[in-house]
Amino acid sequence: MNRNLFLLTLAVACGCASRSMNTDLLQARIREQAIQLAETQREMAETQSELKQAKIEAARLKSELGQTDVRRDASARMLAELHRVHIYPLASGGLNKDNAPGDDAVVVQFAPLNRNNQPLQLAGEVQITLRDPKLAEPKQVIGQWSFSADECRPKWTRGLSSSGFQFTLPIERPVQHDSLLVQIRFQPTEDQRFDATQVVKVNAPAGMATVQAARAGRQAVQVVDDVDEFVPPAGFPQETAEEEEFAEPEFSDSDKEPSKTGRAILHSSSWTEDSIPRFR
Structure with a gap:
């Protein structure tokens, strides 16, 4: 169990x-x-x-x-x-970005135009050259920039008076004159190229043009300190103090000695009762 x-x-x-x-x-x-x-x-x-x-x-x-x-x-x-390329003179010119005397940049606005002078928003390769035509040929180019079509496309701007591609370019060398020459080469395709030229205004550093003009036209000037002694002009016959004290005057038979300038000089030896100078 x-x-x-x-x-x-x-x-x-x-x-x-x-x-x-x-x-x-x-x-x-x-x-x-x-x-x-x-x-x-x-x-x-x-x-x-x-x-x-x-x-x-x-x-x-x-x-x-x-x-x-x-x-x-x-x-x-x-x-x-597309017919031509135009640079807008009123929208282009110098720009002062660093607040120092003189412009240090230049604004360039241009547009491709048709035959009716209407702007075309057509991008292309761009080459911009900035020249100073008043300088010698080797030194005329003071700036040159190149942009691809992709870099050019976003530069399009629309304004009240103009529409086009606008570039703000730095100027590495100080400008010396108030008028510069902008040259643009616009190439929308490999087979097409358009050139444009425009004079633009810039502000040179204050007094630059005046100083250069003065240097070009200035003649050498003799600077004389403010002293009591008389400094004769160049070419004037000079005598030493000793000669002035002891040298005796020599006169010719004539009452008047002709000067180098052709004017007569009166001597005290020829004074008469009527011609002697009197103080009043």
Whole structure:
């Protein structure tokens, strides 16, 4: 009896242990599946985000492609209309950026024009040369700059009186004269080139032009200190103090001695009662 009870108890215990093990195993599998499900959901979210970004990028590229086509068509049209390049004199000139005497930069505004003198927003390679025509030939160029078409394109500006490409360029050498010459070479394609020239006004350092003019036309001048002694002009005969004290005057038979200038000089030896000078 006791043996049967023991076996029954042992069987019940084994059954409970087996059921507990099955429950733990089931819970472990459930946790593993939950982790896999969360990982799958995360990957799906990332994929959806990448897909959305790809759609946005595709739309942007399509838009840029459309704009490129439009811009290409507009450029072709403007190339066909391009007639000349014009530099705006009123919108170009010197600029003082450092507040020191004299301009240290120059503003150049130009535009491609059609035959009706209407500006065309057509970019191209640009070369700008700044000259001082009053200087000697080797020193005339005081600045030269080059820009690609991509660098030129964002320089377009619209104003009340003019629209065109505007460049603000630094002047490395101090300007010496108030009038400079701007030369532009505009090349929208390899086969097309347009040149333009314009005189622009700048401010040279104060007194620069006056000093240069004075140096060019000034003659040497003898500077005499403010003293009591008389300094005779160049070429005037000079005598020492000793000679002036002891030298006796010599006179000719004539009452008047002709001077080097042709005017007569009266001597005291020829004074008469009527011609002697009197003090009043």
